[in-house]
Every structure is written in structure tokens, then in C-alpha cells.
Amino acid sequence: MAHHEVQITVAPPDKAKIAKLWRVAGILLAVTVVEFIIAFTLPHGPAKTFLFVILTIVKAGYIVGEFMHLRYEVKVLFWAVLVPMIFVVWMLVAFVYEGTKIVTY
Amino acid sequence: MSHTSAAVAPGKSVWDGGVSPMGASYGKLMMWFFLMSDAFTFSGLLITYGLVRSSNPAYEGAASAFTFATTHWPIPEKVFDAVPFLHGVELPLVFVGLMTFILIMSSVTMVLAVEAGHRMDRAAVEKWMLWTIVGGLTFLSCQAWEWTHFILGPGNGGTQVTDFVNGAWITRTIEGANLHENQYGPPAFADFFFFITGFHGFHVFSGVLLNFLIFYNSVTGLYDRRGHYEMVEKVGLYWHFVDLVWVFVFTFFYLV
Numbered sequence: 001m002a003h004h005e006v007q008i009t010v011a012p013p014d015k016a017k018i019a020k021l022w023r024v025a026g027i028l029l030a031v032t033v034v035e036f037i038i039a040f041t042l043p044h045g046p047a048k049t050f051l052f053v054i055l056t057i058v059k060a061g062y063i064v065g066e067f068m069h070l071r072y073e074v075k076v077l078f079w080a081v082l083v084p085m086i087f088v089v090w091m092l093v094a095f096v097y098e099g100t101k102i103v104t105y
Numbered sequence: 106m107s108h109t110s111a112a113v114a115p116g117k118s119v120w121d122g123g124v125s126p127m128g129a130s131y132g133k134l135m136m137w138f139f140l141m142s143d144a145f146t147f148s149g150l151l152i153t154y155g156l157v158r159s160s161n162p163a164y165e166g167a168a169s170a171f172t173f174a175t176t177h178w179p180i181p182e183k184v185f186d187a188v189p190f191l192h193g194v195e196l197p198l199v200f201v202g203l204m205t206f207i208l209i210m211s212s213v214t215m216v217l218a219v220e221a222g223h224r225m226d227r228a229a230v231e232k233w234m235l236w237t238i239v240g241g242l243t244f245l246s247c248q249a250w251e252w253t254h255f256i257l258g259p260g261n262g263g264t265q266v267t268d269f270v271n272g273a274w275i276t277r278t279i280e281g282a283n284l285h286e287n288q289y290g291p292p293a294f295a296d297f298f299f300f301i302t303g304f305h306g307f308h309v310f311s312g313v314l315l316n317f318l319i320f321y322n323s324v325t326g327l328y329d330r331r332g333h334y335e336m337v338e339k340v341g342l343y344w345h346f347v348d349l350v351w352v353f354v355f356t357f358f359y360l361v
């Protein structure tokens with residue numbers, strides 16, 4: 001078998017970047033803990049649901065922006081991914097509203 | 106950040122060819138667009154859950170007096186209140202919280218693997234990929250337990266239902282859940298549980314397989330020979346997406 005050596009240069013760990021990743025993880029876990037506290041302290045209702053949605057979007061923002069690196073991509077790619085999600089938001093609003101008008105037995 | 110747009114001659118735009126206007130490789134772009142289509146699929150499932158849930162009667166009354174009935178939609182925290190080895194102890198959403206923690210942590214180890222890949226650090230990629238695989242398998246095991254518990258029922262005697270069968274009212278007990286009926290609420294409740302967490306669980310499963318493939322290819326030195334670890338990044342995008350979906354499932358299925 002042909003044996004050819006590949007020259008690999010391993011760069012040292014980027015301490016600042018790794019620290020930032022752990023900070024993001026901390027934020028995600030903290031937000032989840034806050035969600036837990038809200039789940040057991042606030043009464044059920046639209047205000048609670050609204051809070052949950054906001055916190056979920058915060059978590060989604062950190063995952064997509066930092067972990068998936070979208071925040072640092074070219075603007076065209078950033079918007080190409082984000083803009084179509086408007087349809088999802090509208091779909092959610094329309095269908096949940098529609099659901100309240102459906103009679104079930 | 107790492108993608109500095111290539112110099113474009115005056116009077117020409119990045120869209121005239123020769124450079125990558127989105128500053129990402131073909132594979133990465135296709136992964137993004139696949140994930141968008143996948144996001145629409147999951148949105149379809151979760152929004153249909155919202156539609157059916159809002160069309161079913163909600164439980165009226167104090168949460169402490171809640172009982173299972175097929176006539177109203179259950180409060181999720183009353184359904185998912187069991188933890189392995191703690192039979193009979195009411196710990197609402199604790200196990201789901203643990204599963205969320207596991208998945209977020211495996212996302213962190215994945216992003217650390219991607220970071221190691223940028224530095225061509227094969228040993229670190231192997232280490233973090235292995236942790237990510239462990240995280241994924243742990244999550245799947247948790248889900249297997251949760252499904253088993255959901256299907257068999259909590260063992261509280263089930264829920265009484267009265268059906269009109271062959272001209273007579275018949276009272277019987279439903280215990281556990283299947284696609285046809287369940288003791289927790291309307292039949293659609295269990296259907297959505299199986300479809301939404303099942304579809305997500307299948308994504309986790311395929312994610313673990315892909316992660317293993319990446320791990321294997323790192324170990325055999327494929328990416329060193331190739332000169333870059335971009336595959337780690339692409340599969341990383343998929344794995345983070347699986348975590349992202351769980352964040353939404355956690356909110357819209359378990360919390361709301």
C-alpha cells in the first residue's frame with residue numbers, strides 16, 4: 001500500500017472561542033431553568049404562553065446564531081434562512097386561531 | 106467571519122460568477138436548505154398539534170384537581186411526571202428537563218468538535234465526537250423509557266370511559282396509550298405524542314449514525330488526508346438542528 005505522509009499542523013485551542021461556547025451553553029441552560037420556574041409559578045393563560053414563546057425564541061436564537069454559526073455568515077445566507085420562517089409564524093397564528101373555530105364532539 | 110468575500114472586479118457583482126456569493130461551500134449550503142425543509146416539516150407537525158389542541162376542550166378548573174379524561178385535553182405536566190427508579194413519586198417535567206439538558210450538552214460537545222476540526226486537531230475531534238455520540242444515545246435511551254412508560258401507563262388504574270356499543274352504554278377502563286385511544290386525553294393527544302417525539306427521535310437516531318460516521322472517518326484519518334474537517338461542520342449543523350427542534354417540542358408539547 002502506498003504510504004504518503006500528510007503534513008498536518010495542529011493549531012492551539014482558541015481559548016476565547018471555547019469560553020464563549022460554554023457561556024452560550026450556560027445561557028441555554030439558565031433559560032431552561034427559568035422556563036421551569038415559570039411553568040410551576042404562573043397560572044396557565046395567554047401571558048404564560050407568550051413568555052414561553054419569547055424564551056423559546058431566545059434559545060433558538062442562541063442555537064442557530066452561535067452554535068450553527070449563522071450570525072457570522074454572509075448576510076445573504078442569513079436572510080435566506082431566516083425570511084422563509086415568516087411563513088411558519090403566519091401558519092401558526094392562522095391554524096391555532098382556526099382551531100378555536102372547529103367544533104369537536 | 107472566516108468567509109471574507111473574494112475580491113470582485115469593479116462593475117461586477119458577486120452574482121456574476123467566479124466567487125461564492127453566500128460564502129459557504131456547496132455541501133454546507135445544501136445542508137442549510139435541507140434543514141429549512143425539515144424545519145417546515147416539524148412546523149407542520151407542531152402547528153397541527155396547536156390546531157387540534159385549540160379545537161379540543163381545555164381542562165377547566167384548578168390544576169391540583171386535574172384528572173385524566175378523554176373529553177378534555179390534558180395538562181402536559183400531569184402526564185409527564187414520572188422519573189425512572191422513582192415509581193409513584195410525582196416529579197412533573199423533571200425527566201423531560203433532564204432530556205433537554207442532555208441534548209443541549211451534546212450540542213455543546215458537537216460545537217467543540219467543530220472548533221477542534223477548524224484547528225485540524227484530530228484527537229480533540231475524536232474526543233468531542235465520542236461525547237456527542239454518548240449524549241445522543243443517552244437521549245434515545247431516555248426517550249425509549251418515556252415511550253414505554255407512556256404506552257404502558259403510570260399504573261394508576263387507568264381512565265374510565267363510557268361508550269355506546271350495540272345499543273347499550275358500556276363502561277370500561279383504558280390503560281396506557283396507543284394510536285387508537287389513550288388514558289390521558291383525546292385520542293389525538295397520544296397520536297401527536299407518538300408522531301412528534303417519534304419523528305424527532307428518529308432524527309436523533311439518524312444524527313447518532315451520522316456522528317458515528319464522522320467519528321469513524323476522523324479515526325481513520327480521512328479528514329486529515331482530505332485537508333479539512335468540513336464534514337464535522339455539516340453534520341454539526343444537522344445535530345444542532347435536532348437540538349433546536351427539541352427546544353420547540355419542549356415548549357409547545359410539554360410546557361404550554
